[in-house]
Amino acid sequence: GIQVEQSPPDLILQEGANSTLRCNFSDSVNNLQWFHQNPWGQLINLFYIPSGTKQNGRLSATTVATERYSLLYISSSQTTDSGVYFCAVESPDSNYQLIWGAGTKLIIKP
Amino acid sequence: DAGVIQSPRHEVTEMGQEVTLRCKPISGHNSLFWYRQTMMRGLELLIYFNNNVPIDDSGMPEDRFSAKMPNASFSTLKIQPSEPRDSAVYFCASSLVFSGNTIYFGEGSWLTVV
DSSP states (O other): OOOEEEEOSEEEEETTOOEEEEEEESSOOSEEEEEEEOTTOOEEEEEEOSSEEEEETTEEEEEEGGGTEEEEEEOSOOGGGOEEEEEEEEOTTTTTOOEEOOOEEEEEEO | OOOOEEEOSEEEEOTTOOEEEEEEOOTTOOEEEEEEEETTTEEEEEEEEETTEEEEOTTOOSTTEEEEEEETTEEEEEESSOOGGGOEEEEEEEESSSSSSOEEEOOOEEEEEO
């Protein structure tokens, strides 16, 4: 089945810094989503982005489907950005099931 | 919209007791998912409903787990009897269509079985 790898596994930054999180996937996908799980455990959908670029405030995401990767950019980090960022994909073979990466744990220090 | 609503938010129960988790999906969504999250196994899909019909329950760990969706606005996940290894966060999620669409999660039900 399709493999989803996220990097880096852990990232510690000072408030105000910018960061780039990466998601690589091993096969074609028809759905890719980025989620943020905050320190209280809440899972929030950030982007639905099977291809192209989207922006939402300080966050933006780019998926290059032909090269099988997606990037999540966080600019001017705030402490509230801390948590785990997950990438999840749906391949044509997996039907409805999202295949999840292991996540990137981000800590923003004040 | 109120989002996906789950209850209870936290539950501590003794081994052997029945546990019922509840979920109200976002109005108008026709797909509902139950996930379980643990440190060891990450996020696991337990069961998926489309238009109130269970489509795939292959992720349900064993016969002690059951799920129902009697109507478009309500679903339950039941564990009977519960065991300590069932301790986890159980998430309910919904989406407008079963594939190729944004999925929205509830805040989760934190279950501890002692």
